[in-house]
Amino acid sequence: MAGSIEHRIALSAESDHASLPILGRAHEWVVTVDHKRLGLMYIGGGLVFFLIAGLQAATMRLQLAIPNAGIIAPQVFNRLLTVHGTAMVFLVGMPILTGFLNYLVPLMIGARDLAFPRLNAFGFWLWLFGSLLLYFSYIGGDGLYGAGSAPDVGWFAYAPLTERAFSRGNSTDYWILSILLTSVGSTATAINLLTSIFCMRCEGMTLRKMPVLVWLAAVVSFLMCVVLPPLSAAQAMLLLDRFLGAHFFDTQAGGSAILWQHFFWIFGHPEVYVLVLPAFAFANEIIPVFSRKVIFGYSVMVAASCALAFISLGVWAHHMFSVGMAPAGNAFFAASTMLVSIPTGIKIFNWIGTMWGGKIRFRIPMMFSVGFLAQFLIAGLTGIMLAVAPFDWQLTDTYFVVAHFHYVLIGAIVFMIFAAIYYWFPKATGKMLGERLGKWHFWLFLIGFHMTFDTLHFAGLRGMPRRIYTYQPGRGLDTINLIASIGVIFQAAGILMFLINVIRSLRSGKPAGDDPWDAWTLEWSTSSPPPEYNFAELPVVRSRRPLWDLKHPEDPDWKYE
Amino acid sequence: MSAGAAISGASAYSAGPVETTTLPSRGRVGILVLILTESVFFSIFVAAYVFYIGKNLSGPLPKDVLAPPIVNTICLLSSSITIVLAMRALQAGSIRAFGIWWLATLALGIEFMIGTAMEWRRLIYIDHLTIRTNLFGTTYYTLVGLHALHVTIGLILILLVMIFTMMGYMNRRHAERTDVLSWYWHFVDAVWVVVFITVYVVGR
Numbered sequence: 001m002a003g004s005i006e007h008r009i010a011l012s013a014e015s016d017h018a019s020l021p022i023l024g025r026a027h028e029w030v031v032t033v034d035h036k037r038l039g040l041m042y043i044g045g046g047l048v049f050f051l052i053a054g055l056q057a058a059t060m061r062l063q064l065a066i067p068n069a070g071i072i073a074p075q076v077f078n079r080l081l082t083v084h085g086t087a088m089v090f091l092v093g094m095p096i097l098t099g100f101l102n103y104l105v106p107l108m109i110g111a112r113d114l115a116f117p118r119l120n121a122f123g124f125w126l127w128l129f130g131s132l133l134l135y136f137s138y139i140g141g142d143g144l145y146g147a148g149s150a151p152d153v154g155w156f157a158y159a160p161l162t163e164r165a166f167s168r169g170n171s172t173d174y175w176i177l178s179i180l181l182t183s184v185g186s187t188a189t190a191i192n193l194l195t196s197i198f199c200m201r202c203e204g205m206t207l208r209k210m211p212v213l214v215w216l217a218a219v220v221s222f223l224m225c226v227v228l229p230p231l232s233a234a235q236a237m238l239l240l241d242r243f244l245g246a247h248f249f250d251t252q253a254g255g256s257a258i259l260w261q262h263f264f265w266i267f268g269h270p271e272v273y274v275l276v277l278p279a280f281a282f283a284n285e286i287i288p289v290f291s292r293k294v295i296f297g298y299s300v301m302v303a304a305s306c307a308l309a310f311i312s313l314g315v316w317a318h319h320m321f322s323v324g325m326a327p328a329g330n331a332f333f334a335a336s337t338m339l340v341s342i343p344t345g346i347k348i349f350n351w352i353g354t355m356w357g358g359k360i361r362f363r364i365p366m367m368f369s370v371g372f373l374a375q376f377l378i379a380g381l382t383g384i385m386l387a388v389a390p391f392d393w394q395l396t397d398t399y400f401v402v403a404h405f406h407y408v409l410i411g412a413i414v415f416m417i418f419a420a421i422y423y424w425f426p427k428a429t430g431k432m433l434g435e436r437l438g439k440w441h442f443w444l445f446l447i448g449f450h451m452t453f454d455t456l457h458f459a460g461l462r463g464m465p466r467r468i469y470t471y472q473p474g475r476g477l478d479t480i481n482l483i484a485s486i487g488v489i490f491q492a493a494g495i496l497m498f499l500i501n502v503i504r505s506l507r508s509g510k511p512a513g514d515d516p517w518d519a520w521t522l523e524w525s526t527s528s529p530p531p532e533y534n535f536a537e538l539p540v541v542r543s544r545r546p547l548w549d550l551k552h553p554e555d556p557d558w559k560y561e
Numbered sequence: 562m563s564a565g566a567a568i569s570g571a572s573a574y575s576a577g578p579v580e581t582t583t584l585p586s587r588g589r590v591g592i593l594v595l596i597l598t599e600s601v602f603f604s605i606f607v608a609a610y611v612f613y614i615g616k617n618l619s620g621p622l623p624k625d626v627l628a629p630p631i632v633n634t635i636c637l638l639s640s641s642i643t644i645v646l647a648m649r650a651l652q653a654g655s656i657r658a659f660g661i662w663w664l665a666t667l668a669l670g671i672e673f674m675i676g677t678a679m680e681w682r683r684l685i686y687i688d689h690l691t692i693r694t695n696l697f698g699t700t701y702y703t704l705v706g707l708h709a710l711h712v713t714i715g716l717i718l719i720l721l722v723m724i725f726t727m728m729g730y731m732n733r734r735h736a737e738r739t740d741v742l743s744w745y746w747h748f749v750d751a752v753w754v755v756v757f758i759t760v761y762v763v764g765r
Contacts (some may be wrong), residue, residue, distance in 0.1 A: 549577065558577040
């Protein structure tokens with residue numbers, strides 16, 4: 001074993017990156033099976049799609065800024081909202097978050113790679129080409145019928161709208177194939193992560209000594225393994241309906257439109273937790289480091305995450321209160337949905353408990369984390385409101401729901417993604433991101449976010465429906481929509497600051513050193529960026545904070561754990 | 562900084578106790594997680610089948626055309642026994658016995674596929690039931706077909722191992738990988754029990 005590692009070290013020393021021509025370097029990235037490179041490619045690819053899908057959202061907000069704007073046609077609006085929604089979930093959220101887990105989990109468990117490196121590369125390329133299919137539909141989607149280009153069926157694509165008779169052309173087929181491929185890729189990644197966490201931990205790292213992020217990675221991977229297959233199965237059924245004339249969702253042959261909704265939301269609701277649990281995982285690492293305290297309630301935090309994953313599997317039909325389920329069904333799903341607030345409440349109190357009495361350092365990652373805490377709380381509160389079935393009957397398919405889930409997806413998840421980028425960028429590149437531009441980014445994005453999505457709650461309460469391409473003047477919606485659209489300008493300016501920051505730091509950023517934040521987990525014990533083999537000598541750990549033990553031999557953690 | 566050297570066991574602070582645990586093998590955990598994923602995938606198709614029982618708007622109906630494939634079922638389930646015997650032989654180091662039991666598994670699996678093919682042939686050409694005939698056709702061909710697809714994948718892998726065995730590449734060191742394959746085969750058999758009960762018992 002030792003011989004082969006020395007061999008790899010020698011090899012990687014030979015292939016000095018700077019001296020290679022650009023084609024050679026690109027080739028290295030294409031053929032790589034290294035979890036760090038694949039992780040970075042996931043994050044980079046996800047960020048590119050984030051910009052594209054963000055521009056699509058901005059176009060929709062431009063159309064909605066004033067009543068009867070007439071900037072884009074209704075069909076174009078439908079395509080924009082479908083592709084924006086699908087892309088943000090499958091092309092942005094999942095890849096960026098699994099990209100981070102890909103990058104971090106082996107480093108944090110003291111391993112040299114994931115359990116199945118080639119499966120990892122397979123999953124990435126499957127994801128990338130699946131993602132390209134969604135946008136390729138803009139070019140190739142009309143097929144032979146001259147009908148429609150990009151999919152226009154909404155991100156949850158209710159049947160029978162998606163059947164051949166109502167969705168002509170190939171745009172819906174591209175939508176199906178894109179989601180099928182990206183979710184098979186994500187399932188492969190989840191299998192890989194779960195296996196790695198069980199089989200690749202370094203010496204001394206028992207399950208109870210894993211960093212909380214790794215625990216949450218395990219929970220998320222488990223959740224992905226059980227919620228992505230229902231989606232893939234439903235997509236396969238829809239594909240059979242469209243190409244072989246099967247009748248799964250064909251209402252004219254006795255098929256059921258409600259069955260699609262069940263299958264979709266059995267995936268669709270836990271998917272929210274697939275996206276938000278990694279965000280929680282980042283908070284679990286960042287908040288303690290910037291509060292200079294051990295995380296409050298390690299075991300409770302882990303237990304709450306497991307409970308959250310478990311409960312999330314039994315709440316899907318709260319997306320379907322308005323289809324007319326039996327009262328018992330409504331009552332069950334309302335009650336189970338409210339149960340979610342217990343583990344999430346525990347988590348929020350534990351994060352506050354971690355900060356309480358700590359020596360808080362408001363660096364950029366911590367600022368985004370605090371923003372996340374407050375916004376996630378509000379998102380949870382509107383979630384409890386929507387869990388009440390009669391309230392949901394009133395407000396389903398209005399902008400209240402749009403505002404609620406964007407509070408989760410942007411206010412919680414995107415904020416924690418930015419926190420994680422600022423926190424781990426120094427590790428991945430060896431350069432610090434600029435603090436000044438980071439502050440501009442944070443404040444502009446925060447102000448823009450609240451301008452857009454706080455106001456949209458009120459648009460919903462005043463009865464503005466989702467998915468409309470325009471509205472009439474003089475119904476109390478004009479000002480609200482204008483403010484919401486102006487908020488987008490602030491958000492875009494914030495993102496611009498972020499991009500400038502990344503480019504400037506990559507060119508001439510301050511060198512980061514191995515451990516710029518004085519942190520405690522294993523990824524900070526190796527160089528920045530880590531070598532291909534991660535650790536020259538595999539680490540041995542004695543507590544949850546191995547680097548604390550190293551820095552404070554007089555007061556190590558293992559004495560108390 | 563020499564990467565990671567400071568945190569390794571050789572460093573000066575190595576005073577504390579190190580809890581050691583034996584970690585499970587990657588192959589076994591990997592296949593278990595894959596089986597978990599596949600089980601959920603199958604259960605959605607089973608759910609669709611059960612949901613559409615008795616909702617056909619036109620014939621043919623299951624009770625008119627389906628007969629429980631008893632011989633087929635016996636063959637597939639016994640292949641689980643032969644693969645266990647093959648694995649025992651391999652772990653004992655008897656490659657010859659392994660080859661015989663492995664071949665038996667392959668033969669039983671192929672018999673199952675032939676049986677399924679003949680059933681489909683009869684349904685398509687005599688009873689005129691295809692995937693587009695009615696809801697029964699849709700759910701029957703997808704559920705049974707999905708299982709048959711998994712049997713086919715298993716048979717291709719089993720055939721590969723058979724070829725390696727006949728070429729003399731097989732030895733006791735490959736026992737773990739082969740065992741992982743046998744777990745997949747057991748899973749395919751277990752799924753058949755569910756499919757059989759759903760399609761030929763409950764659905765008829």
